[in-house]
Amino acid sequence: MRTLFFTAFSLLLSTFIWAQPANDDCAGLIDLGVVPTCPGNTEIYDNVDATASDIGFGNIPDCFNGGSVDNDVWFSFTTTDDIVDVTVSVLGTDMGPNGTITNPQIAIYRGSCEFDGLSELACFSPNNGETIARIDILGLTPNETYFVRVNDYSATAAPNWGDFTICAEEYIPDxxxxxxxxxxxxxxxxxxxxxxxxxxxxxxxxxxxxxxxxxxxxxxxxxxxxxxxxxxxxxxxxxxxxxxxxxxxxxxxxxxxxxxxxxxxxxxxxxxxxxxxxxxxxxxxxxxxxxPLECNGSGFDNPTPISSIPFSATGVSLCDGAATFMETPCGGADFINGPEYVFQYDSPGGLCAMISVTNAPGGTGVMVLNGLPGEPTTVCVAQSASGTITSANFEDAGTYYIIVADESGCDDFDITITETDCALSPALVDALCNPLNGCVEDGGVPSIFMFEDGFQDVPMVNGTNSGCWLGVGAQPDFYWFTIEAQADGPFGFILESADIPSDIDFNVWGPFTNEEVCDTPADIINYITNNEPIRSSYAGGTEPTGLADIHPQLGYVIEDVYDCQGINDDIVQTIPAQVGEVYVVLANDWGNQIQGGGIQVDWGPSDPAVLAPLAIEIMGQDTAVCPGETVQLSLSNVVDTYQWIDPNGTLSCTDCPDPIATVDATTTYQVVVDLVCYVDTVDVKVFVYDVDAGPDLDVCLGESFEVSAGSNFDLA
Known part of the structure; x- marks a missing residue:
């Protein structure tokens, strides 16, 4: 038994010793060489399974947390004639097999590795949770060897040991x-x-x-x-x-x-x-x-997931994120210039949400993107410089990023996201295939649409696409809408605040086609970003502004198309629209005074026929086929939201614009088109011939016979 115990003990001991790092004690230290030396560029070290060493006098460094050196390892470096001010850095890395060291601590000694032979010169312990420790030692003796002790600190029984790199380099003055x-x-x-x-x-x-x-x-x-x-x-x-x-x-x-x-x-x-x-x-x-570690702040590479809505979080810190990007499709929002915190929401589709950032310093804003910034297909879903988005559109299933940021630095914030009714979006991408045709109220009552405070989704650059504008005001308050002309005639409008008077500017681009704005929205957004508008108004003051042929207040004929090129009177000419043309309008609350009432649009300068509801039909109208044949159904206009009603389950799809119907009996199909200001239902009837040519017959060659099958058919 004694021999067996000794053998087992020896086996365990040899395994334990084998697992210890070679530089577990000062006598086995790793010499880093002469300063500057940074073998961390090629070598990865660790303190996994290291044991406590005892150097005698002053064994526990003054600054080491926990008062222990349980997992310490040893290194040395040598100064030169010229380099006597040295910085020693220990940097955790995840490029090794053990994972990164956490809470590394450094102590610097001079002397020798003999018992009681070392004297502590300096030590450093970082904040809890950090993976980097760095210490500056100035005025060392030339051509002298110094000793470095590296340990990890843990407040529990579980060690924080792991992989790291180490460098001893010349101190860099400020x-x-x-x-x-x-x-x-x-x-x-x-x-x-x-x-x-x-x-x-x-x-x-x-x-x-x-x-x-x-x-x-x-x-x-x-x-x-x-x-x-x-x-x-x-x-x-x-x-x-x-x-x-x-x-x-x-x-x-x-x-x-x-x-x-x-x-x-x-x-x-x-x-x-x-x-x-x-x-x-x-x-x-x-x-x-x-x-050597990857950037680890809350960013697009490391977003905080939102599993479902409603969602809330309190005491979130922008200091847990960092400034990592600035260029977005949302344009010039100053809050994104600072540290940001990124959430990721995988929407199942079919919902909108209110986003509220509270208990945060002024200047903290929130932005929603439907993809990564810099990707050509990413668009600005919503944005608010004040931290509140009343209705962010998550109706399309997919991945969305919700970014909270503050240009003045990092602080804590709370965030709440709750489902809400889908409101008319102010974004260009949502306006393109959703024209405001049919929004004219009976009796000429002006329409009212709501701004999203602080929203901008396209940059306005002087000399490129801003028209007469000189900036976007104190903060951008963009609202986009489109009109698809349903007749030849003048297209115009008058804009003003629906509550507190404010200075409103506008630009108009076009004409485009229905197919362009609905099928290739990215191309239209790119065009608007890089081309001047065809109409522009910028004049200061809170007077009404818009497109009209007669000035609504002063009564004279309007002759200019750019307010900055003629009389600065807020009004420019109407547009002679042709049927089918689409025009894109951007309105901005330059004065930043509108609070709760939104923007009021008077359509009086337009020919009402131009603004009539879209004449949507199903291509081909009613038709007739034989049993089992197929029919291609499609809409005459491209629209953004539609749903086919399939009473017999014979359509190839109900959420596509052009389903294929396979019919065995006469069927009426309907499609519900959800437009901005109204819902329309269009139907088509597919007739199936009911032909009976009688029973089968046996006849002799050349014998005649009669087939009676009614009318409206072809014999084959």
């Missing part, structure tokens, strides 16, 4: 932008040109590019502070080696909240600072560090 243009350092601090104690100056334009030479998958940037002249001086951040790369953040004004994190997954990041010729402020301070 940099003032403008003093240097680039760096390959994996970490550092960048100030404005005035440094930590001074202000920046006027008319600056500096760039600073960070391209770390160390292996990395994410560059983390955090603004410790910023105070810039609001909307005149900017820090712009680009995900690449210069300012031609995609812009992912824009910073102006003063920071609020608990920070302003930015995460970049590209190899380089470029920081640009510009100031105008007037006021100056204290400037900014930011730090950067690279990591």
């Amino acid at each position: 940099i003032n932008i403008g003093d240097e243009t680039s760096t390959t350092a994996c970490f550092g601090t960048l100030y404005d040109s005035g440094g930590p104690d001074g202000d920046y100056t006027s008319n600056e334009n500096h760039t600073f590019t960070i391209c770390p030479s160390d292996l990395n998958n994410c560059i983390y940037i955090d603004f410790n502070s910023f105070n810039l002249e609001n909307n005149f001086d900017f820090v712009n951040i680009y995900a690449g080696a210069d300012i031609n790369a995609p812009q992912i953040a824009e910073i102006t004004g003063a920071m609020t909240g608990d920070g302003f994190p930015v995460q970049v997954s590209s190899e380089c990041v470029t920081i640009q600072f510009t100031s105008d010729g007037s006021g100056i402020q204290a400037g900014f301070e930011l730090t950067w560090q690279c990591s």
Whole structure:
């Protein structure tokens, strides 16, 4: 028994020793070499199954959480004649077999590995949950070897050991932008040109590019502070080696909240600072560090899932996200310039929802996209700079992204999403195949449509597509609608606020065809984004604006098509529409005064026949076939929402525009067309011939016989 116990114990002991890292104790340390040294670019280390070492005096480093060194491993580095200020970095990585180390702790020693032979110089323990530890040691002795102890901290019995890389590099002093243009350092601090104690100056334009030479998958940037002249001086951040790369953040004004994190997954990041010729402020301070781990903030690569609606969450922090993108199909919403938090909702279809962001600082907004930003098919579903979307359209099944962001920094917020009635969307993509024909009220009563506060889904660029506009006002409040002319004649309207008077501007594009706006909406959106409108009004003031041939207040004939090219009187000429032409109208509350009443549209300048309801028919109308034959049914107009009624289950589909009917008996088919202001039902009757040619007969060759089958048939 004693021999068997010894053998078993020896086997267990040898297995245990084999599992320990080679550098489990100081005597077996791994020499990193002469500074600068970063074997982490090629080597991955770990402290899995490491055991506590005992160096004698001062065995527990002063800053180590938990007062233990249960899983410590050892390294060394050597200074040179020129490099005596050193930064040691431990970076958790998921590129090894064990998963990343969490809560790494570092202690630096001088001396020797003999018992009581080491003296602690410095130590560092990061915040709980972090995977990076970095320590600066200045004024070391030239050509001296120093010892590095790495341990993980855990508040429970379960260790946080894992894989990591380690570097000992020359310490990088703080940099003032403008003093240097680039760096390959994996970490550092960048100030404005005035440094930590001074202000920046006027008319600056500096760039600073960070391209770390160390292996990395994410560059983390955090603004410790910023105070810039609001909307005149900017820090712009680009995900690449210069300012031609995609812009992912824009910073102006003063920071609020608990920070302003930015995460970049590209190899380089470029920081640009510009100031105008007037006021100056204290400037900014930011730090950067690279990591071999993938960027882990709540973004499009790591969204928070919403399993169903209703949904609510409290105390969500934008600090758990980061600024990772800025360019969206929603256009110029300032709130998206800062840190964002991304939710993902896989809609089953057939619903709309109200989204409310509360208990958040002013300037926190919310946006809904139906795909990833940058994808050509992604459109802006809804957006609000105030944090409330009254009706986001999730009627089409698919993946949607709900983004909450704040341009001033990160703070906590609550979010509530509840199902609601589907309202008429202000978005261009929803307006294209949903013309407002048939919305004219009896007696000429104006129509009223609701803005979505802070909504913009297409950028307005001076000299490209903005017409007479000079910006979008204090904040964009876009509303799009279309008209499909049902007769030749003038198309016009008068716009004004339905409650508090406000300055309203509009642009009109066209003509397009029904097929273009319904079948290729992305092409139309691209056209509007890159082409000037055919009508535009921009004049200031709260007077009515629109398309008319006679000025509604002053009574004279209107001759201009652009308000900025003739008399600035808010009114431009009507459009001589031709039957079938589609015109796209954008109205914007430039004055940002409309609150609850929306926009009022008076259709008086139009020929009523132009605005008549769509004349939708089923192609071919009533028809007749023999039993078992098929008939192709289709609508004369492309519309957005329709449902076929199939009484006998003989249609190939009920939610497509052109089903195939296979009929054995005379059947009436109906299609319900749901248009913006009314629902129409159109029907078609398919007759099936009931032909009986009598019983079978046997006849001799050449013998004649009579077939009696009625009329309306062909013999074959």
